[in-house]
Every structure is written in C-alpha cells, then in structure tokens.
Amino acid sequence: MQEPRNYYYLLRLVALAAVAVLLATIIYPLVVLILYSLGMSFNGISISGLAYQQTLTDVKTISSIYNTFYVAGGVSVLAIILGGGLAWMLTRTDLPWKGLIRWLVFLAFIIPSYIMAVSWIELLGRNGYVNRWLYNTWHWLEQPIDIYNLEGIILVMTIHMFPLVFLTLCSALRMNDMSLEKAARLSGAGPLKTMLTVSLPLILPSILSIGLLVFQHTMACFGVAAVIGLPTGNYILTTRIYSALNQLDLPVATASSIVLLLCSGVVFLAYNWSLRKKKYINVSSHSQPPEVHSLGKWRIPVVIIVLATLSVTTVVPLGTIVISSFLKQWGMDLNMASLTLENYRAIFANDGLGLRAIRNSIIFGIAAASVASIIGVIVAWIANRTSVKGRKLMEFTATWPVAVPGTVLAVAAILAWINPPLKLYGTPWILVITYIAACLPFAVRSVSGPLQGIDLSLEHSARIAGASPGRAFWDISLPVITPNIRNGWIMSFLLVLREIPISILLYTTGFETIGVLLFNMRSDTGGLETVSAIAVIVIVITLIGNLLIEKVGKSRME
Amino acid sequence: MLQAQLCNISKRFGTVEAVRNVSIDIFPGEILAIVGPSGCGKTTLLQIMAGLEKLDTGSFSVAGRLLSVAETGVFVPPEKRGIAMVFQNYALWPHYDVFGNIAYPLRMKRYSRKEQKKVVGGLLEVVRLQGLESRYPHELSGGEQQRVALARALALNPPLLLLDESLSNLDANLRKEMQEEIKRIQRELDLTIIHVTHDQQEAMCISDRIAIMNQGRLVQVGAAEEVYRFPRTEFAASFIGSSNLIRQPKDNPAEMNLWEMASQRMVAGGPEGAKILAVRSEDIKLNGGTGPVTGQIVGRSYHGSVIDYQLRFKDRVLKVQTTADKRYDPGQEVGFTIERVTSVCAD
Amino acid sequence: MLQAQLCNISKRFGTVEAVRNVSIDIFPGEILAIVGPSGCGKTTLLQIMAGLEKLDTGSFSVAGRLLSVAETGVFVPPEKRGIAMVFQNYALWPHYDVFGNIAYPLRMKRYSRKEQKKVVGGLLEVVRLQGLESRYPHELSGGEQQRVALARALALNPPLLLLDESLSNLDANLRKEMQEEIKRIQRELDLTIIHVTHDQQEAMCISDRIAIMNQGRLVQVGAAEEVYRFPRTEFAASFIGSSNLIRQPKDNPAEMNLWEMASQRMVAGGPEGAKILAVRSEDIKLNGGTGPVTGQIVGRSYHGSVIDYQLRFKDRVLKVQTTADKRYDPGQEVGFTIERVTSVCAD
Amino acid sequence: GGQENAEGGDSQPEQAEQGKANLYISGPEPMLLELEKGFEKERGDVVDVLHMGCGPLAQKVHTEAEAGDVAADIIWGAEPSLYIQLQQEGLLEQYTSPEAANLKEECQIGDGYYTVCSSRYGVIAYNQDKVAKQEIPNSWNDLQEGYWKKRLAMADAGQSATALALTAGLTTMNDGKWDYIKGLKANEVMLTQQNNQAVERVATGEVDVAIVPHDGVLRGIKKDKKVGVKSKLAIAWPAEGSISIQRPIAIIADEKRSDANLQTCQQFIDFVISPEAQTIMNKYGFISVRDDVEMPAGVPKDIKSINLDWGKIAADADQIRSNFENIMLAK
Numbered sequence A: 001m002q003e004p005r006n007y008y009y010l011l012r013l014v015a016l017a018a019v020a021v022l023l024a025t026i027i028y029p030l031v032v033l034i035l036y037s038l039g040m041s042f043n044g045i046s047i048s049g050l051a052y053q054q055t056l057t058d059v060k061t062i063s064s065i066y067n068t069f070y071v072a073g074g075v076s077v078l079a080i081i082l083g084g085g086l087a088w089m090l091t092r093t094d095l096p097w098k099g100l101i102r103w104l105v106f107l108a109f110i111i112p113s114y115i116m117a118v119s120w121i122e123l124l125g126r127n128g129y130v131n132r133w134l135y136n137t138w139h140w141l142e143q144p145i146d147i148y149n150l151e152g153i154i155l156v157m158t159i160h161m162f163p164l165v166f167l168t169l170c171s172a173l174r175m176n177d178m179s180l181e182k183a184a185r186l187s188g189a190g191p192l193k194t195m196l197t198v199s200l201p202l203i204l205p206s207i208l209s210i211g212l213l214v215f216q217h218t219m220a221c222f223g224v225a226a227v228i229g230l231p232t233g234n235y236i237l238t239t240r241i242y243s244a245l246n247q248l249d250l251p252v253a254t255a256s257s258i259v260l261l262l263c264s265g266v267v268f269l270a271y272n273w274s275l276r277k278k279k280y281i282n283v284s285s286h287s288q289p290p291e292v293h294s295l296g297k298w299r300i301p302v303v304i305i306v307l308a309t310l311s312v313t314t315v316v317p318l319g320t321i322v323i324s325s326f327l328k329q330w331g332m333d334l335n336m337a338s339l340t341l342e343n344y345r346a347i348f349a350n351d352g353l354g355l356r357a358i359r360n361s362i363i364f365g366i367a368a369a370s371v372a373s374i375i376g377v378i379v380a381w382i383a384n385r386t387s388v389k390g391r392k393l394m395e396f397t398a399t400w401p402v403a404v405p406g407t408v409l410a411v412a413a414i415l416a417w418i419n420p421p422l423k424l425y426g427t428p429w430i431l432v433i434t435y436i437a438a439c440l441p442f443a444v445r446s447v448s449g450p451l452q453g454i455d456l457s458l459e460h461s462a463r464i465a466g467a468s469p470g471r472a473f474w475d476i477s478l479p480v481i482t483p484n485i486r487n488g489w490i491m492s493f494l495l496v497l498r499e500i501p502i503s504i505l506l507y508t509t510g511f512e513t514i515g516v517l518l519f520n521m522r523s524d525t526g527g528l529e530t531v532s533a534i535a536v537i538v539i540v541i542t543l544i545g546n547l548l549i550e551k552v553g554k555s556r557m558e
Numbered sequence B, C: 001m002l003q004a005q006l007c008n009i010s011k012r013f014g015t016v017e018a019v020r021n022v023s024i025d026i027f028p029g030e031i032l033a034i035v036g037p038s039g040c041g042k043t044t045l046l047q048i049m050a051g052l053e054k055l056d057t058g059s060f061s062v063a064g065r066l067l068s069v070a071e072t073g074v075f076v077p078p079e080k081r082g083i084a085m086v087f088q089n090y091a092l093w094p095h096y097d098v099f100g101n102i103a104y105p106l107r108m109k110r111y112s113r114k115e116q117k118k119v120v121g122g123l124l125e126v127v128r129l130q131g132l133e134s135r136y137p138h139e140l141s142g143g144e145q146q147r148v149a150l151a152r153a154l155a156l157n158p159p160l161l162l163l164d165e166s167l168s169n170l171d172a173n174l175r176k177e178m179q180e181e182i183k184r185i186q187r188e189l190d191l192t193i194i195h196v197t198h199d200q201q202e203a204m205c206i207s208d209r210i211a212i213m214n215q216g217r218l219v220q221v222g223a224a225e226e227v228y229r230f231p232r233t234e235f236a237a238s239f240i241g242s243s244n245l246i247r248q249p250k251d252n253p254a255e256m257n258l259w260e261m262a263s264q265r266m267v268a269g270g271p272e273g274a275k276i277l278a279v280r281s282e283d284i285k286l287n288g289g290t291g292p293v294t295g296q297i298v299g300r301s302y303h304g305s306v307i308d309y310q311l312r313f314k315d316r317v318l319k320v321q322t323t324a325d326k327r328y329d330p331g332q333e334v335g336f337t338i339e340r341v342t343s344v345c346a347d
Numbered sequence D: 001g002g003q004e005n006a007e008g009g010d011s012q013p014e015q016a017e018q019g020k021a022n023l024y025i026s027g028p029e030p031m032l033l034e035l036e037k038g039f040e041k042e043r044g045d046v047v048d049v050l051h052m053g054c055g056p057l058a059q060k061v062h063t064e065a066e067a068g069d070v071a072a073d074i075i076w077g078a079e080p081s082l083y084i085q086l087q088q089e090g091l092l093e094q095y096t097s098p099e100a101a102n103l104k105e106e107c108q109i110g111d112g113y114y115t116v117c118s119s120r121y122g123v124i125a126y127n128q129d130k131v132a133k134q135e136i137p138n139s140w141n142d143l144q145e146g147y148w149k150k151r152l153a154m155a156d157a158g159q160s161a162t163a164l165a166l167t168a169g170l171t172t173m174n175d176g177k178w179d180y181i182k183g184l185k186a187n188e189v190m191l192t193q194q195n196n197q198a199v200e201r202v203a204t205g206e207v208d209v210a211i212v213p214h215d216g217v218l219r220g221i222k223k224d225k226k227v228g229v230k231s232k233l234a235i236a237w238p239a240e241g242s243i244s245i246q247r248p249i250a251i252i253a254d255e256k257r258s259d260a261n262l263q264t265c266q267q268f269i270d271f272v273i274s275p276e277a278q279t280i281m282n283k284y285g286f287i288s289v290r291d292d293v294e295m296p297a298g299v300p301k302d303i304k305s306i307n308l309d310w311g312k313i314a315a316d317a318d319q320i321r322s323n324f325e326n327i328m329l330a331k
C-alpha cells in the first residue's frame, strides 16, 4: 500500500512564511491586546473582565455603539450606492469623459480625510459659504444648515470612502461575464433592472468585501468624527476609546477596541453568511468583455450631474488644499500678495527633517504596501482556495487592524514588541511591522471578493495541464485580479503616507515619517495652510506611485 | 404577413466577416432550423435578431416592426423585443437557484409569487427537472444546466424563440423528448422558433424548413426533404447527409464510370447539364460480390442500426451505408449499383 | 497489465449520489465511450479520475499506481497524474489567447518558445483552427472554443485522455473529421481515451467499448455491437438505439400478439425465459398494406436517409424505421413483420 | 532606559553610546530643534529626541510603563498631573537641579520628581475680524452670555489633558461648581479634539472665541507676521486671571542607568531651566519659570495667573472628565 504523500513543499513553505508573517504582524499583537484587555498584565497573571464591565456598563458607551453602527452602516451603504452606481456608469454606459471622471474620483480618494472634513466645514459649517449665503441673500435664520452631527460625519466619510468602493467595483464590473447580463436583458430586464438583479449581485462578494472594509474603517476612523461629531458631543465608540487613551486608561481603551472588533465581527459573520451557499462566478471560460449601453438623450444631463457632484466632492476640497498650500493664511482672498512658498519652505527647512520624512514614508510605504499585498493575496488564496480549517477566521483576523483606531494598534505593537527577546520597539522594524498590519486589511479585502468570482474550473484546467495549485493560481487567477491587487497596493501606500498615530507613537530618531511631520506641524499651530502643503506633497507622491504601479501592472500583463 | 424578416444582414468583428448579406423570411408559427459548419455565423445571426449585437448592414423586423436597421440606426433594445433565446453557453446566473433562474423573466413581468411557482413548476416538468428548484447552477450537470436555460427561455411564451444548440448536451432519448415538447409547445402556443443545431436528424425532424449557412452566407433554405434531396450547391450536398460527389469526368477513369452509372439514375427535376452529381451513401447498394461493377471494402464502422462502409472503386473511395444485417468484411470485393442520384448540383 | 482501474467508486454531493459503486477496467490503448442520461454521473466520474473531485469510497489507479484511494486518503494531485481532460464547459482561460491556451501545458513542461510554436501549429491544424492563434476565447464561436479545449488537452500527448462531450458543438462533418483525428492520434501514440458522449453514432464508431451508466451506476460495458445487440437490462435496451420493448403479456392483446411474433425471431444467444423482448425500430419491416398483421401509420418524421414512423397496432404505438425510399402516409394501414428480436433482456 | 539605539553607528564609542539619553518631548518642533542644538553645542550628540504631542507622549510613556520598560530617559511636556501619576507609580527619578532655586515660587513644585520648566496660560482667543472691540470678552464670565451662543470653542476634556486642566481651572474658579461648564454647554460650545484645533477654528472664523492655552495663539500670530499678513487671531486676557498650566520635565527612574547617562539627563534639565534655554522658549510664546527672563512678546507684564492644584486634578481626573462628558453629552 502506498503511503499518502505530501506534495508542494514550496507552496507549503510560501504559505507557512505568509502565516508566519501574519502571526508576527497581526495575530501576536491581537493576542497581546486581548490578554491585556482581560487584565493580564506583564506583572501578574489574573484574568478579569473588569475593563469590559467598566466599558459596557457605561451608558455613554452604549449610545456610542449605537452611533457607531449608525455612522458606519450609513457610510457603507451610501458609499456602495455612490461608488457602485458610478462604477456601473463608467463600465456599462457610454458616459463621456470617463478618463476625467476616473481621475477625479481617484483624487477624491487621496485627499486626507481631515482636510476633507475641514473643507466641508468651510462649505457647510456655521461660518460656511452656504450658511452665509443663505443668511445674506435669503435672510434665513442664522445657520440653517448644521454639519455638526452624525449625518455630517456620514456625509464626509461617504465622500472620503466611496472612491475605495468605486475603484474595487470598477474592476469587478469589468470582470463580469457580459453574457449573463445579456441573458437578463433578453428576459425582459432593462439596463437598470439588469444592473440591480444581475450585474451588482454577481459581484456581491466584491461589494460586501469592500463594504466590510468601509464599515470597519469608518468605525475605527476618528479624524472626521473628531472634527464633525465631537464639537456637538456626538460620540462614537472611537471617541470613547480616544478618551480612555487620553485618560491613560489602557484597559478600558483596549476593552472598548475589542468591543469594536466584535461589532465588526458581527458584520463579518453576516458577510460570510450571506455568501454561504451561492456561487458568484463572474469570470468563466465563456466570459465576454463588457459592453456599454447607450444613455441616449440622458448622456449629457447625466455627465453634468456626475461632474457637478464630483466637483463638490473633489474639485472644491482639492482646489482648497492646493491653493491654501500657497497661501500665507488659510482662507485669505486669492491674489498675488497672498501667495507664498513659505509653507513648503517650512516643511523642508527643519534640518532636512521634511525631506527625510518624505523619503522614509515612501520607503516604508512601498515596503509595507508590497509585503501586505503579497501576504494579502496569500491570505485570500488560503481563505478561498483551500479547505484549511479556520481559514475564514484567519481572513477576519488578518483584517482586525482596520477595525480599531490606529493608536490602539500602536499601543498593541508597543506592548507586543517591547520586551526581549522580541524587542523591536525602538527600531524602525516595529514601524514597518505595524504598517504592514495596518495595510493588510486593505490588501486582503480588495482581492478576497474578486477571487470568489473566478470559476474554479479555470484553475482546474490549469492543474490538468500540469500546473501545481500555486502555479495555477499564479497563471490563471492572479492576472484576473491584478487590478484589484493594484488597488489594494495604492490604498496601502496611501495609508502609510498619511498615517499619524502609528507613526507618532512608534517612530525613532532618524526614522521620522510624513505622519510625524504632519502631527508636529498641526500641534505647532503651523496653520491649515502648512497641513495643506503636506497634503499636496502626499497627493503628488501618490499620483506618481499610481502611475508607476499602473506601468508595472501593464508590463506584467504583457 | 411575415413573422420575421432578415434583410441583407451583415456583421463583422474586426476583419472577420461573421455574417454576410443574409436575408431570410420566417413565417409565423414555423420552426426554422439553421445548420452550418462551426464558426459560420449562426450564433452571430441569432444575437443580431435578439438585439445583442448591432448589425453593420441590413435590417431585421418582426411582424412588420423594425427592430434593427443599420442605416437609420433604429435599434430596439433586447428587453423590448419579445424574443427569447437560449444561449449556446447557457448563461445561467450563478447567484440564482434553478427556480430563480427560470422565474426571472416572470419577475420582470411582475408575476405574483404564486403564479411564478405555478409556471416554473410546469416548466420544470417539461424539462424533466422536478425537484431541483433550489439547486444552484454549479450543482447541476451540463445537461441539467442546458435544460434550465431552455426552461428560462420558455417561461414567457415568447412569440419568437431562438435556440442555439440547446439540446446538444442531452442524451438521445431526452433530446427526442425535448424535441417533442418543444414542438408541442410551439404548436399549442403558435410560437415561431429558430433553432440552430448540429444534429441533422434534429433539424430534419422538428423543423419545417432548414437554412444552411456557410462562411457567413446563407446557402439554401427549404423544407427538410427539399434540402436533402435537392441541395442547391456542392456545399449543401456535402454538408447535409453523407454524399459522394461525382464530378463531370475529364480523364479520370473512376469518375468516368461513376458518372455514367449515376447519370442513368437522375431523378427528375434536377437541372440538366450539371457538372457535379451527388450520390448519398445510402443510395449505393452493395450486392455481395457479384455485379457488373465491383469495389473493395476498405473500411467499416458500426452504427447500431446501420453500417458505414468505405468502398474503393478504382482510385476513389466511396461512402456506402447499409442496414446492419448486411455484413461485409474489409478486403472483400463486392458488386455495387447506384440506386439513385440525389440531385444535381446547380454549380 | 491494466491501464486504468476504477474500483467501487462512489461519490455524493450532499444528498445526491452522483456516482455509485462503479468499477471498470480500462485497457491500454482503448477508447472507452461512456454514455448515459443527462445527470447520471459521467462528468463526476471523469473528474474523479482527473483528480478534481475526491472520492467517497473506492479507488482509482493507472498502470498500477494508485491515484485516489478513499480509505487510505491517498490522493495524487491532478497535475501529477498525467491525465488530460477536456471539460464539458471547455474551461478556457479568458485572458489567454488561443495560442496561450493551447501552449500552456507545454509551458508547464518547459518547452522552448520555438517548440511551443511548432506543437501548437500542428495542433491547430488537427482541430482546423489555423490562423486563429491570437484570438481570445470570447472572439471564437462555440465550436471553435470547443476545439481549442480539445487541442489543449492533446498538447501533452497524455497517456490517458478524458473527453467530456467534447465534440457536441461541432457539425456532423467536422465531428467526423475530429473523430478520425482523435482515432489517428490515439493509434499513433497509443493513448487510452475515455470519451463521454451523447452521440451514440460517435460512441459506436470510434470506441472499442461502450459503458452505459444510469443514475450513477454502471449498467453495462461491452463492445459497440455487443451493447447494441445484447443489452443486458431494460434500460440498456431502451437507451441505446430506438427500441420497442415487449413485455411478457398478461392480458393485453397487443402485447400478446407482438410477443408471439417476436419470440419466433429470437436471435440465438439471448437468454431463455426472459420477460421482456426488445425489437429495434429498424427491425420491424413494413410491407405496403398487406400482410397477416397490420397497423396504422400515425406519425412520420423524415431524417434524410431514413424515415421514422409511428405505427399503431391495437393499443400500442410502435417505432419503426425504414429507408427513405419507402413512403407511407399517416392514416395508411400497412402490414408489418418483426424481422429480428435484438436481444432478450436479462431483467 | 535600556533602549537600543536604532541609529547607533559602530563608530560611536561605547561610552558615548551609553551616555546617550532618550528624550520624549512635546512642543513646537523648531523650538525643540533649537534647544537640542543648544544643548549639544558643547557636549556633542548626546541626546536622541523624539518629538510628539502631549497626548502621544503620555500614551507612549504610560504604555511603556505598563509593559514594564520605559524607554525614555527624560520626558518633557504635558501637565503636572501626568507626572504625579507617574511619580505615584514610582517611575520618576528624583533630581533637584542647582538651578531650581532660581525659579519662580509657584514653579517650585514636584519635590524634585519633576521640574517645571515653562508654563502656558489658559486664555480666551478671539477672531479680530468677527469680534468688535467693544465685544471682546474680557472676563471668563462674559462667555456665559447668550451672545456667544454657537460662537465658542474649546478642546474636549476627554480628549485633551490640557483641556481637562482648563476645565478644572474654570470649575475651581467657580468654587468647584460645574455651572460654568453648563453655561458653556448652554452656549453650545464647540468641542475639538486638540487645543490647536480650537485655535484653527477661530482662525478660520468657524467660531469667534475659544478657550485655549495662549502659546499656540501667539505662535499663530507670529507666523502670520512672518509671512506679512494681518493675523485674525488675538488674545483676550481675562480679568479674573489666566489659568496657569505648567509644563514639567522629569527623569525616568532606571536602576540600570549608567552614570554617564544620568549625568546627561541631569545636565539637560539644568540646561532647560537655564536662562539660555528659557530665552529660546520665550521666543515660542512660553512663559519662563525664571524671574530673570522677560515675558514673551504679546503677553502682558502684569498678568494675573490662576494656579491649579495639580495633586487634586490628578486625583480627580476621572471625575472631572466624567462630569464634563455628562454635561456635554446631555441633549
């Protein structure tokens, strides 16, 4: 009798290496965090749910959990509607100026959320243009429009997040097998009905996957909530976490973060449940490339609406940033006298600190985004192409960093890596590791959905043709999801470029990053104009990065 | 009144001329079979009719209503045409179960849930898939998928139904049953059906007329018997059935003899002065070793009810089909006669 | 030495028993056709052999090497089996062009670019797709896609080749050519081929043996003629060819008469004491209106070389096939005789 | 602190390496760079400075303490309450600088566990374009008037320790009653995460006045002056007095600390409260702890200061924050 043989040493090795990286960057800090939240400190071992008790018995926490779900849910739904709708229009209709629209959306994506919030306040705030106009022209009561509420957070976060959805769904829709949509048309469904019943449901894994990411990211993101929710006491769970952090109440902060994580875990379960039985195959042997519907007489009105929306969401904030970065003072009238290069000079003046920070961030960004993309693909592969037990749990675990505030992630990293023999704290490595952790959710989420849409028989036929599982994946599925990997990479890169809490808590001398620079400029009351200048630099770097990555993607396809 | 009219339709993909100048009139309530070699443009033609491809030239109308006109740009979108189609690759929606797939067209027409259940139940019976309502396409065999696709197309009782090799993955018995069901439904509801198939038996037995295409062109349209008995071109003769083509001989002795034998058996109605004669393989009779003309058996293949022989006569190999009870062995010399010349090619 | 051995193989999907306890020995260099109704487990069986599905019980070995064993968990992955397969849905890679698709197995074997070109060129010739190298699958017709899938599977000259209805979307002529090519390649390279098909003609003429499956079970394996002439079960008799089954009569007068007529024509070799007789439709002879037993023509369908009649005899309708030159009209009374009883079912 | 030095080149002599001190500092970047340069002018590269805000500084040190190994040798920034907490945890090394005697009286606190090295004043910042001269709030109580409804900002006491201190100051002024804060809430005070954001809000005109530490406002004004535009920002010095928030510096306790290292640390503290360093800080708007150094430009000489009981604030922090949040969250 023949003994069962083990095949694929190399594949196993790669998978093991990925799992090892995952263990180090993701799972170990999470375990530390959980233990810590349970009261297990390094000094003594005692398990208690005290922190949880404190967290959950606080009425403020409960209401903030409600707010969190409201905001994150609202943002996810709206971002999916907005991003999905726009993606559909760009891939399925003969809308003019698609290139321009795509660029505008991409730009909206790289505008830092903090700046985005500030420019929306400038528009809709108490002293905002709209309110002033309404008051001056129509003599409406003072400040008829109020942005400082949960809906305001939803508005700004939606505008900040929908490009993410858009980018992912664009590539997913482009993968869709056209003949399935044609079959719907023939069955009597019009273009819109077809979109709603076939095109979008077919890419449900991608929608839900990226929706989940948006949900978690919104939950954990504090920047916008701090600017728009906090002013009027609209607390979300993250507000409470930061409050606890600020109070140096780490147990409660970590326990609240775990609660936050569990909240998104519920959403993850719902995600898996909704995909449990059906198959959403949109790439198969018979796949036909997308074709566009004619919008007919709607073509011009629609493009005007789209461009108008995008100018509000992108052009205005972007213009504000770029112009402000050359202004002597935020909000000044624009004329030759008010222009200056001082803001940029200030960034580069600090003993070369500015340049160093930019260089470091680019290097860290490239490294972290690349490692995360690779690991992300492997994680998605394990979760969707193998039958390993607990693979779904692993997928979720790999995305936990996005579900907690950056500061908590940094705290977890400190706790995890400060004591010998695992002492990386104080070296740049901890920064890299934590960046990788922060990027992984983006990398995983952007490929995990699309991967589920590829007909397995395509890989099967490659296996028959003599390819190992890894090779089959590499040759067959990977090229299909390359655009998604690219999206994930850019998201990750961008994340590192403007990430603040991790940078500020974990950096060491000589390894300053743009985040450090940004934070110091801000707390230094350098004014929003300096912040804008940094944002412009980030935007320019990202655009260059995107161009490069597109080139790389193209040459890989060749 | 004409049910459907294809008028000078052409379509190219880049440099490939998939359909060239095809015109057919389709009568109401008829089943028209389209046959032709792989890649000759059958699917493209159906897609043009369904409104899934725009045409380059010509026009397509149903019941007098222009649906696609190349010149004026008239184009009625697929969902407004009232045409159903079974795709060659089925195009089942992976995210709907069998019920969902079949009920989809009904949902689009706002049938109530109860009505949907009833109609789908009936269709499942027609395609013999009772009990599989809640399976998803990936949980079905190829033939089952194909039948779901068929049921989906039948759901709306479309006045015009396009079938693209829709029975190709079914076994002979089931195929026959499906043919009968399609024919029954067609008769009951007076549907018009255009049926692309590679199965000539199928084409001949369920269709009222057969259209033969080649390289994007329409070669011949006519009733089954007409097409079989009087192919109008060499291509039609060789494509339908199994034929021995005999060319007007120049100096080839085999051709010369055959031509002579065949000409005596010309059916009336064939044009005179033809240069090529077609002799169906079943129209050559073998008579065990004797006879004025003999050939040598060089090949044999068993087909159940019939046997195909390859018979060498001088330097030609003829295809001969006999009933299964006549058995000759390879190498054997047998006499043969030409019983009938199917037709004379106009070419 | 056996080439391939399937041993008590079973496979279930949830509650569906797709394959039940199938055992077949496949000899080296043979072509085995598998036929059976839609959904009977043919594809599943091929996938088990290819290593794309694990089996629930039993084992599969090739040339003495165990490839899958349910009990011990031995499982050789697909790429290590040296088995090629053409998928029922083709499974072409949409992002590779025709060349890329066909050359992929060669790339896996590290053929040089030049060698790839040469081999692919040859294969394209075999499947008649010269000049389409740089098209993508969605730019091909259904039949062309199918041939690409076939070429890809042939690229490796696999010792064992599995074909899953791989000629179903080709027209009759092309199909015949492909059959001949496959047969030629098989002979030249001494391949073993397992060929799932719904085309009985195809099964009979290219295969050495035919395996009939039903509901996941193997019903009968044997040479074409054996299976046709001596079906071992009622199912086999009715599935292959077109048969009239005559049951041992109880009190039905039609059955009684037929049984009598048929029993006189028993072919030697059929088991005695059978309860069901099978009479092939081509084995009933019609003789224009006279004869001791007459029936009424109630249906006719034209098939080119043959005509199928439905003949009512008392309360039964018999399937009768005649050559195309014998023409009767519906309603006509014709005499008939049973020429031969194909076999007696063991059932 | 046994932190390995990431940048540690092999060329550095072992001795110098051991003597190198790790500083966690919050404050304006240019000021810190200037101070670092000043300190290292004669001594060479003996300190590694990590710049961060007050919040991150507290979080970083606290987290490190939780993990059992504070990597910093010196921390500088935030408020005394943090230091009191750290002192209670036994994390601070006692050191009384010879210079300490020269400090103002109110700054001689901390028992040598920490040394106050500058202070800031909680004041009212306003937007000159939007607040007419006669309306400038000259008293804390002015802000209670309905006139300022929706025109008022401050940092959230839950998010900023400085704001917590300000809150404590504002309540102490009112005999520990929370009516003042309730009054702010009634005026729909706009909360921000950090103090500088409150300044930003005033500068952009989103609100007209804000309760903030003065130094950020001064730096904003200075910057505008530097680029040559009229600043919108201005400070109103409340008549009751400005709330004094001291910024301490301290050495982290470490038994394994080398003498060289300790020496560097002590020297750094000496340096920070030396006239030289104090003058530098002065430029960035910080109030000196020495009498022999002048008030920064823009700060009235005769300023009245309200001093806080840091011990009490440290002890009551939870309560203060909770009260604050309860008031602000009430609908």
Ligand SMILES: Nc1ncnc2c1ncn2[C@@H]1O[C@H](COP(=O)(O)OP(=O)(O)OP(=O)(O)O)[C@@H](O)[C@H]1O
Pocket: B013, B014, B016, B017, B018, B036, B037, B038, B039, B040, B041, B042, B043, B044, B045, B088, C138, C139, C140, C141, C142, C143, C144, C169
């Ligand atoms: N998108 C395309 N681009 C280029 N050529 C195409 C495209 N689609 C189809 N063709 C070509 O057009 C021709 C007609 O294709 P069509 O699918 O209509 O053939 P068919 O008659 O249905 O063949 P089959 O019987 O094999 O399905 C084929 O030669 C095919 O290669």
Ligand SMILES: Nc1ncnc2c1ncn2[C@@H]1O[C@H](COP(=O)(O)OP(=O)(O)OP(=O)(O)O)[C@@H](O)[C@H]1O
Pocket: B138, B139, B140, B141, B142, B143, B144, B169, C013, C014, C016, C017, C018, C036, C037, C038, C039, C040, C041, C042, C043, C044, C045, C088
């Ligand atoms: N994943 C699955 N889940 C449930 N049932 C399945 C699944 N896959 C196949 N089946 C069922 O198993 C049976 C055998 O399927 P298989 O594909 O082997 O049939 P087949 O003989 O190839 O049929 P066809 O000729 O129609 O291709 C079918 O009844 C099918 O419905």
Ligand SMILES: [Mg+2]
Pocket: B042, B043, B044, B088, B164, C141, C142, C143
């Ligand atoms: Mg076709």
Ligand SMILES: [Mg+2]
Pocket: B141, B142, B143, C042, C043, C044, C088, C164
């Ligand atoms: Mg099958």
